[in-house]
Amino acid sequence: MLTRANTGEVLPGSTTPLSLSVTTYVLDRGIQRDHNRATWPMKSFLSPHHVRFCPSFATQVFLNMLEIQYRHIEGPEVNVTNQAIDLAVYGRLVTKEQYLEWGLERHGKASLKTRALFFLTIITDMVANTSRYKRCQHKFGEYNIGSERAITAASLYAEISRRIPEFMEVGGCRVEN
Numbered sequence: 001m002l003t004r005a006n007t008g009e010v011l012p013g014s015t016t017p018l019s020l021s022v023t024t025y026v027l028d029r030g031i032q033r034d035h036n037r038a039t040w041p042m043k044s045f046l047s048p049h050h051v052r053f054c055p056s057f058a059t060q061v062f063l064n065m066l067e068i069q070y071r072h073i074e075g076p077e078v079n080v081t082n083q084a085i086d087l088a089v090y091g092r093l094v095t096k097e098q099y100l101e102w103g104l105e106r107h108g109k110a111s112l113k114t115r116a117l118f119f120l121t122i123i124t125d126m127v128a129n130t131s132r133y134k135r136c137q138h139k140f141g142e143y144n145i146g147s148e149r150a151i152t153a154a155s156l157y158a159e160i161s162r163r164i165p166e167f168m169e170v171g172g173c174r175v176e177n
Contacts, residue, residue, distance in 0.1 A: 001064065001065045001066040001070075001099065001102070002055065002057075002062035002063065002064055002065070003062060003063050003065055003089075003090070004060060004061075004062055004063075005063070005089050005090045005091070006063060006089055007054070007060075007061045007062060007063055008060075011023065011060075011061050014059040014060070015056070015059050015060065015061055016059075017059075018156075018157065018160070020056045020059065020061065022160055022164075022167060023054075023061060024054045024055065024056050024061055025164070026164075026167045026168055027053070027054040027061075028052060028053050028054040029168055030168070031053040031054065031068060032052060032053060034121075035053075035068075035071065052064065052067055053067050053068050063089075065089075065099075066099075066102060066103060066106060069082075069085055069089070069095075069103075070099055070100060070102065070103025070106075070107070071103065071107050071110075072107075072110040072114055072115065072118050073100055073103045073104065073107075073109070073110060074109070074110060074115065075100070075104075075109060076097055076100045076101050076104060077097065077100070078095050078096070078097060078100065082095040082100070083095065136169075139169075140169075
């Protein structure tokens, strides 16, 4: 269940190989980190070698909704939470009971502790987002990778690779806000 909703707005049309390799890596790790924070018992989804949430295909970036939206579900019935996520991501209602059944088949029903931790994480992020947003805006508002120093594709890629931790922080700011 891949969608271009949301990613299609940010990365419209064909995406360059360099953008695909960096963008999918950073977005995927940010989403994996957030899912780690909101799962009880804590289990690591982080994988440096496996793109789980933001795969790319034919130079397009997608969101894997079966892994993202249908991981922490309460049951096979469409509810207000599903509808709110649908409206935020797609701009319309798309969740069907079949999608929830696939999520239950793949991930099982979210425990009460996982659902509580998930909502606590959302509330904590909402409270912390104002200061986090200001900090990110201050740090990365005028961010420049310094590509003018890279005179070859290899040197540009080396500079980007060296700065992956910074991109992860930028990606984390984007995912959290």
